[in-house]
Amino acid sequence: MIITSDVSKSYGESTVVDGVSLSLPRGGITSIIGPNGAGKSTLLSMVSRLMAMDKGSVTVDGLDVSKTPGDVLARRLSILRQDNHMTARLTVRDLVSFGRYPYSKGRLTTDDKVHIDEAIGYLDLTALSGRFLDELSGGQRQRAFVAMVLCQDTDYVLLDEPLNNLDMKHAMGMMKLLQRAASELGKTVVLVLHDINFASWYSTHIVAMKHGKVAAQGSVDEMIRPDVLSSVYEMDIAVHEIAGQRISVYYG
Template sequence: MIEAKGVSKRYGRSLVVDDVTLAIPRGGITSIIGPNGAGKSTLLSMIARLAGLDAGSIHVGGLDVAATPGAVLARRLAILRQDNHLTARLTVRDLVAFGRYPHSKGRPSKEDEAHVERALAYLSLEDLAGRFLDELSGGQRQRAFVAMALCQDTDYVLLDEPLNNLDMRHAASMMRLWRRACDELGKTVVIVLHDINFASWHSDHLVAMREGRVCRQGSPDEIIREEALRAIYDMDIAVHAVSGRRVCLFYE
């Protein structure tokens, strides 16, 4: 479980995250949704200890994020950000092997090598393992970064807008990959998403933020409702049932 209690963050005079308290259940996908400027990515960065807390506390799997040594936290928690840009020319295998660094400290063992091979196979990247990242398509590079995160072998994975710059087919494939990782590998995945239909279709739990605060949280059936979405986004969004799931239509 990820627990935040009274968490706040300021940048200058702007209060970006305002006294947030929430519990993200272990297992499955939790999507954090809400309008631009709601504090979603900042909250995720604080959970990952990429941004400090001005107030409150965050625990991930019982570990105090602020007090736990980085090497220990990195064996429990992985994060993929929007800006996965590397200046070094790396092969897919090199990138995936970086996921083992919290365990190997740069001296990979046979066990670490086995993790790399399993991650490559899980993402069907064996044929691309020797290719350089700058030779791949955008979708292939995204799969390579997912393999790196899985190779880190953490219980918790945080994803900051992972569907940015992906077309619909690759975005849907990416969400299916994380759904599979949760169901087959027991991962707890927390995703910042702008596309509420992807959030509705693939998530087990939703956290909705607005103006730095959590304004709603619950299952997709509880949150993907016209009155709830109006309170979150301040606009009318039609909700329909498709194959037993709720999807949204909006043209404004």
């Protein structure tokens, strides 16, 4: 379980994350939603130790992320940031192999290569494994980065806006893939999402942030409701059910 206790982050006079305490459940997909500037990505960065917190603490299965050695934490928790652009000209296989660094320190073993092949196959990238990243479409490149994260073989997978720059078809494919990873591979997936509908369709738990604080959290049934969403986004939002799925409609 990931537990944050009174976690805060400020830049000058601006408080971005303000005393957030959460217990994120193991298993399934937890989506963190909320308007721009709510502190979603900053919180995820502090949970993964990409960013230092000003106060508070984060533990992952009892491990304090501020004190745990990097290679130990990297075998428990992995993250894909928003700005996952590579300047080096790498093939898909080169990129995915980076996921094994916490284990191999750059000297790949036979076991590492098995994990690389499995991750590439799981993301349906086998035919593209020798292609350079700059030769891929946006959707293919995003799958390659997710394959790298899965190749790290951690219990917890954190993804910051993984649907960025994906059209609806590829975004749906990505969410289905993450749902499979949670179900079939036993991963706990935590992601920042802007699209309420994708959060509704694929999440098992939803956290809504507003003004750097947790505004609400709970199951899909508890969260995808007009009163909850309208309060979080400060606009009128209607929720309709179509073919068993909740669809959010914005009224402004």
